[in-house]
Amino acid sequence: MPTKHHWTTTPITADILRGALDTERTANGVLPHRLPASARAQCTDGQLAMVEAQPSGVRLVFRTRATAVELDALATKRVYRGAPPRPDGVYELLIDGRLAGQASAVGGNTLTIDMTAGTAEQQPGAPDTLRFPDLPHGVKTVEIWLPHNEATELVALRTDAPIEAVPPGGRRVWLHHGSSISQGSNAASPTTTWPALAASLGRVELINLGLGGGALLDPFIARAMRDTPADVISIKMGINVVNADLMRLRAFGPAVHGFLDTIRDGHPAAPLLVVSPLMCPIHEDTPGPAAPDFTTLHTGQLAFRATGDPAERASGKLTLRVIRDELARIVTQRATEDSNLYYLDGRDLYGAADFDELPLPDQLHPDAAAHRRIGKRFATAAFTANGPFADRSS
Template sequence: MNAGHAWITTPFTAGLLRGALDLERTPHGVLPHRLPARARAQCADPQLAMAEAQPSGVRLAFRTRATAVELETLPTRRQYAGTPDRPDGVYDLLVNGRLTDQASVTGGNVVRIDMSTGAAEHLTGAPGTLRFTGLPGDEKDVEIWLPHNEITELVALRTDAPVAPLPDRGRRAWVHHGSSISHGSEAASPTSTWPALAASLGGVELTNLGLSGSALLDPFTARAVRDTPADLISLKLGINLVNLDLMRLRAFTPAVHGFLDTIRDGHPATPLLVISPLHCPMHEDTPGPGAFDLAALTEGRLAFVSTGDSAEVADGKLTLRVIRDELAGIVRQRAAEDPHLHHLDGLALYGASDAATHPLPDGLHPDAATHRLIGERFAHHAFTPTGPFAAHA
């Protein structure tokens, strides 16, 4: 901090945060949520509760002359017994849109999970503080992207000059919903998840409703998308339904129609892009449910396997191949009356040929380099002049 300056503490308000749909007041401060309270009240699934409270795409955004910024937070991290501890979450600092620094917060709470039994141990910790210094002293736009993969309670924001909410920069608002890959699993930092990379390349403001393990055609998620201001909407659907073996083909098709109907109630003419699943060898032709690979766990690795039987596809069980075909047909049927509805085959973002050069380390999730590949391909498809998200559309 510059000599002669005192810290200024600024309260956390909705105006300072982007990418969150709700702010919950806690004993420590503020917890950003990516689903509204009404949606959270309709589902007691702990996986969903964890995923939506991990602030993928959520960032503090303000204008200031401050040369030093201090952020105190209380993280809640997951660790898996028998595997190496996961690294602390990363906070990305952007100044005038450019990534200029990264930091992490030590301490915090830990949820230690035994994957062989499903038991979870909760260890309580204290808040931690990160500090960014040496920022230019002129007025600038500052964004601090919160870790995409750990729950983050915001305790205090301190600066050596006043801050004000970042004004509207005239960018289009993009709302994206998807699974753990959209959430950012295995990405290196919050601005390097594939949706964040694509948003940067497309020059749009992202609200990321990628929910790890929880892209399940839930009606409350459709209503959240419906009620969120959006100039562009995309939905990446399918993989979690196979992972959980949640429904059969008979239920899947009407559920997709209902999901789209609900969104269209609030966004009747917004460009809406339906994305089918990326390539995933374990579920291409084998239904779920998926499971942790116990043999890998004995080696200290986290990996996944499919436990389904391909013979059951004839009885309506879902595979990725079945879902791709069905989604293409649904969009084709609806597009006759909805010219703003579009389809993208997920294999164009990550296909079978990519598995040789960019294999999925755990059998399910792409690594950091593959997130970049997917983000670049999506931006090239969606934001080019002939794409579904073209600026003139």
Template structure:
């Protein structure tokens, strides 16, 4: 017997975690930065990162036993590197994982890591299908791939859908680098912020932007203008990766970033998280560059290309940044009792690196994401933490 499909337009009231929706020739493209912010930066790395829907999910109530989603992904290929797996969609039914799948096809973006050049080849949309869902009224979430730009073309179900009513849960707004974005996590619900949010029972808005946690004023204004009950910012590693600024500029930029957030959230609990341990950059400045010796052997890896002798002239390492972030928070906390600090090595430190080393020298694997998420939930969301209930 053929299924009687109902097509429902994908609108903002069916999406969580996105701050903007762009209508395209194919459907809608969720963005994690608003259009005004995107217009202020021409960096292709930022454009790629913010369009990858980490933490973005379709959420609706329905009695449907079958759901189809037509989507048009953009899949990255790094020239000379091993193929990347297709992006993963996680299906949650009443908060529990009930399915996992990928969408074939899509556009292809081939990136030459030696030159930075990129080639875009157009492709076709594919269909994601989940069947045999329980025949009762339930909440359904489809978490989009955290690392794959995704245009949503059509949502079909065999019963009507409606937006999920507000459950009164606190909204946690988090900003960070590629690790917060979810780099090398197994799926969108197993990035460390998604895991921590699930453990704490909060609604996540993830502004982890791979390669782009650079203290940009437009990102600070986005955090300022986004309603939230809890805010965390994890900063430092990308400033070193890109060799973007010296200590003098970094200190001023951190103060300005925090000032801007406080304009919109004067008393919201605000947690500043310093970088996780990253051995190649603990005492060696950036930039981070591809390790072409590893690439020739078919392995993606990075190395630190800076000169430790230049730290005396203000070049930044993770050790320098951690000390400065701790000092800034101590200084400001005298007048801001809702401002808090967490040393990133409490989430991933030397013992963790010995047990679970970073596979490419920069990013944690799936097991490490789980460890970081569990530790963050324990340190931030429990009775003694800055985000205590």
């Protein structure tokens, strides 16, 4: 005979939500945003609007004696016309830091994207109930990590015992900005994106501003980082600038300086780590833009290719090698007056040997196994005793 629960419904408010910089009250519930409204107002790009509302690193956190938890959620599923179906987003429940359950929301809104025509059309759907039963008795800290790649409106949270917020401050806060790889593209779940893994190993609270296609040195993102409380900060930049063929070398260097200047306005002494791009053979020596390679769709895998001309590097077009050299030069220059500024070559996280062993399935994004490797290597490079993010408070 099924257990009869006496449910308590708790409003979803900022005190139980971590990793979001803003929330929006919708007709259905609460939509977490990873960029504040002031930043969203300064860019009308549909890609950025889509990815910043995908709650990578965002989680509900509370203390409770509950043995059953239910979350009503309205997911927005992406469908790429002509491509194989995408897997459903994963919601993960952790108890005292350990995985205790996974679920996916069925139905929901559908966003159909036609990459050839450059159009997107959304069809409304209904919320689903995610159930996490049979949790252990006793007081515990519960976290529900939201999908890293699927927007979700939080409609209702129910538990069979009251909950209370967990006050912040127990751990240092790590603020990270990067591209789709940092957001978690091709990772298996929200707690196994490389930043989530690195945060767990480094015992820090993650705010993940990894934005698919959106690491473009936008000033409004730098201002959002400036205004967000954090103890340690990293920015992983370069691949999207090449993908989008957004700027030339003349503009790139000053844009990096400006981005760093803005962060330093709000965090003058926090350890700040600049990470250059991972190994990505199609763009090592060939400029962008990147374009979908639709010839691979029959294999069930959408891939990408570089469409630039390597000869155009002479006129300032950017490649990953050019960007790594420029980032290393800028950090070396600035570090003479900024002793808390550091550089990490992305190939130390994923390099040529890793590509041979764990190739990029679509030529741009690492797979789930590579995410795990990158997360462990970043934690070792950044959070251990000699790393820039080592905890020296004790």
